[in-house]
Amino acid sequence: MKILSKTLNKINIFLENNPKITIYFPQFLIILVLTIIISYFSLNASTNMAARGIETGFAFLKNKASFDIQFSLIEFDSNDSYARAYLVGLLNTLLVSGIGIFFATVIGFFVGIIRLSTNILASKVAEAYIEIFRNIPLLLQIFFWYFAVLRLLPSSENSLILFDFVFANIKGIYVPRFVWTNFNFLTYGLVVSILAIYIFRFYSKKKQDLTGVQVPTFTTSLIIFVVINLLFIIIGNVGLSLTYPVLETNRGIHNYSGGVSVIPELIALAFSLSLYTSTFIAECVRAGILGIDKGQKEAAASIGLSKSQILKLIVIPQALRIIIPPVTNQYLNLTKNSSLAAAIAYPDIVLVFAGTALMQTGKAIEIVSITMLTYLTLSISISLFMNWYNKKNSLTER
Amino acid sequence: MNLVNWTRKNLFSNWHDTLLTFIILFLFYISIPPLLSWMFFDATFFGTSKKDCSGTGACWVFIQVWLKRFTYGMYPNDQIWRIDLAFIIFFFVIGAYFFVNTKIKKILFIFLTIIFPFLAIFLFHGGLFGLEEVETRVWGGLFLTLFISVFSIIFCFPIGVLLAMGRRSKLPVIRYFSIGFIELWRGVPLITVLFMAAVMFPVFLPSGTNLDKLVRVIIAITLFESAYIAEVIRGGLQAIPKGQYDAANSLGMGYWKSHILIILPQALKIVIPGVANTFIALFKDTPLILVVGLMELLGMVNMAKTNPAWLGLATEGYVFAAIVYFIFCFAMSRYSLRLEKQLKTSN
Numbered sequence: 001m002k003i004l005s006k007t008l009n010k011i012n013i014f015l016e017n018n019p020k021i022t023i024y025f026p027q028f029l030i031i032l033v034l035t036i037i038i039s040y041f042s043l044n045a046s047t048n049m050a051a052r053g054i055e056t057g058f059a060f061l062k063n064k065a066s067f068d069i070q071f072s073l074i075e076f077d078s079n080d081s082y083a084r085a086y087l088v089g090l091l092n093t094l095l096v097s098g099i100g101i102f103f104a105t106v107i108g109f110f111v112g113i114i115r116l117s118t119n120i121l122a123s124k125v126a127e128a129y130i131e132i133f134r135n136i137p138l139l140l141q142i143f144f145w146y147f148a149v150l151r152l153l154p155s156s157e158n159s160l161i162l163f164d165f166v167f168a169n170i171k172g173i174y175v176p177r178f179v180w181t182n183f184n185f186l187t188y189g190l191v192v193s194i195l196a197i198y199i200f201r202f203y204s205k206k207k208q209d210l211t212g213v214q215v216p217t218f219t220t221s222l223i224i225f226v227v228i229n230l231l232f233i234i235i236g237n238v239g240l241s242l243t244y245p246v247l248e249t250n251r252g253i254h255n256y257s258g259g260v261s262v263i264p265e266l267i268a269l270a271f272s273l274s275l276y277t278s279t280f281i282a283e284c285v286r287a288g289i290l291g292i293d294k295g296q297k298e299a300a301a302s303i304g305l306s307k308s309q310i311l312k313l314i315v316i317p318q319a320l321r322i323i324i325p326p327v328t329n330q331y332l333n334l335t336k337n338s339s340l341a342a343a344i345a346y347p348d349i350v351l352v353f354a355g356t357a358l359m360q361t362g363k364a365i366e367i368v369s370i371t372m373l374t375y376l377t378l379s380i381s382i383s384l385f386m387n388w389y390n391k392k393n394s395l396t397e398r
Numbered sequence: 399m400n401l402v403n404w405t406r407k408n409l410f411s412n413w414h415d416t417l418l419t420f421i422i423l424f425l426f427y428i429s430i431p432p433l434l435s436w437m438f439f440d441a442t443f444f445g446t447s448k449k450d451c452s453g454t455g456a457c458w459v460f461i462q463v464w465l466k467r468f469t470y471g472m473y474p475n476d477q478i479w480r481i482d483l484a485f486i487i488f489f490f491v492i493g494a495y496f497f498v499n500t501k502i503k504k505i506l507f508i509f510l511t512i513i514f515p516f517l518a519i520f521l522f523h524g525g526l527f528g529l530e531e532v533e534t535r536v537w538g539g540l541f542l543t544l545f546i547s548v549f550s551i552i553f554c555f556p557i558g559v560l561l562a563m564g565r566r567s568k569l570p571v572i573r574y575f576s577i578g579f580i581e582l583w584r585g586v587p588l589i590t591v592l593f594m595a596a597v598m599f600p601v602f603l604p605s606g607t608n609l610d611k612l613v614r615v616i617i618a619i620t621l622f623e624s625a626y627i628a629e630v631i632r633g634g635l636q637a638i639p640k641g642q643y644d645a646a647n648s649l650g651m652g653y654w655k656s657h658i659l660i661i662l663p664q665a666l667k668i669v670i671p672g673v674a675n676t677f678i679a680l681f682k683d684t685p686l687i688l689v690v691g692l693m694e695l696l697g698m699v700n701m702a703k704t705n706p707a708w709l710g711l712a713t714e715g716y717v718f719a720a721i722v723y724f725i726f727c728f729a730m731s732r733y734s735l736r737l738e739k740q741l742k743t744s745n
Contacts, residue, residue, distance in 0.1 A: 027571035034575070041602040048601050119415040120408040121422055135727035136720045137682040140696050144720070147703070148713040336587035342689060354593050364597040372586045372594070379585035 060361050069347045071263050089352035096269050097335040103274035108281025115286050134279040146268035146344045172263045174245035185236025193228035197221045265346035277334045288323035332382050460711045461718045464702045471538015481541050484521045534612040538693040547681045550619040558627030583625035591618045596690040615687050623680050630672035634665035674734035678727050
């Protein structure tokens, strides 16, 4: 014991006299250990790959994929390459995330505001909604909507029909497709009206800064928008017609064609992602609104702002500053959670690429790395954006 | 009179509150009676097969018959006492923890964190001292859910502490390694990490070694979840005032001594609610192991519903699983909320 403590003491004194060792040695050790681990794993990997006769490298991306994807936003058939399959998967991931983010935000803000309502019944219902949907695993919710609800829909020939133009059956939901004539005039109209509103806002702000007179911006903008778009629609003779989904029978198989079809996997996934994430967004919204000091509202009222002005000029800008960072984080979580698509066979990047393509090529390292890198790029770019946003909007106290 | 005032103030204070109240009451009126009759009044609770169900309400017979499988997976029936025994010890020790004095608490804590895991693995897996060996591929159900979440959290806690300290280290290699490690796992979804464990781990190991699937899954979840734990703990470390570090240094304590004796005990106390929230997230993520073929509670429900004798009972199975998960997560989140409040008042 004594010798041990003596040597320890000696080492301590030696380290104190040579402080550089305590700085360099641990770092050197980490690098050494990491190098050993990585080279050990890569040695194993290369021998294993050689034994199985699998080539490494990314050349396979150009090969023919020879599988079909049930749902894709761009043209895809089995003659296309793996790279294109990856793109299809990525677009499907972004599609379901986009839909999920939109609905999660709408529901989340709605529930978050209701949660703070003075009506105790409404507030309790919102609380129950939040507690129920956030405490049940997301995968279970997806399975529930997919297997227990959408799989119970009738077959094509006995579809449920809503308002004569929405058809729901086990193969998906069919809605009419919008067919525009002279659609480009509508786009011009949109662009011109947005420009006009922008110019109008710029001058009204200038006028307010100079004279203090407020121009009713919202109403005027709305009028500008409607008038300019109407003008363009009339001048350009823009027309809109609907093509309805029609039940067709082909060799005894009933199917709807025409119109827009939405596959049940997409509905189940987008629905459960929205419900699950909306509970977290609702809590962020609640925290943001509660986070504003009561004094702010009282101060605003005491300088004569009206109730709607207080909300627009004092409460919302400050609440958004608190709300936006955690909500962006939830958007990121939603995008990552959309990978659960693989469990119900919605063709997202995980199912198409890390599932089917991996099964066919056996290139585990390359494919898993590409998939992880894709998500990593998404996450890092969003968090970089968040850092920039926080810096731009942080309170500069004088 | 009091009741009238209360309703007027809280439900009908102005026209839109009144409208909201009536809308909600109407929604209750159309949704709750059919739900209740499906769940209770028209439901069949006892029986032995699907034929016993009346057909209009829920068929809880499904749950009743499969309950053992939902709880223990495919674990052999005559060995189930081993799981029960381990969980009885676990809950008994945790229960006892609240009633004994500090000295015994320490012993219990050491038992629970160091001895009990080995005891539990021995009981579950067997193969030693005459206990029959049960392979991990028959493990399943709620038992597997609890096993994976508890063991992952035990492993990721120390890794998380080290990563959090590493991220705040002054040594650049250690700092950047920690940042890279944490951000890598936080940036990817768990499902890709599980895929990695399933298909990439075997490639990286020497040929011939066959790492158990459950072990691979636990390693994957540990890697993934330790990054989240590290961020929670880093929050706690940042909350410790700089004076604490200076005071420890002025007493002649080095890096490790000051952290172990002064900083970590305070920081870990602050982050208990955060760790509890991470644990809830981990618990809710366990069903994902389905994608690599392990059957915990949700996986068992999924399997049972495809059984030819029990087709068409998906709703009952999912509702049952949802209730079980909800009870666990809700109880834990309430507990962590209470802890948070306690910590707020004590500071």
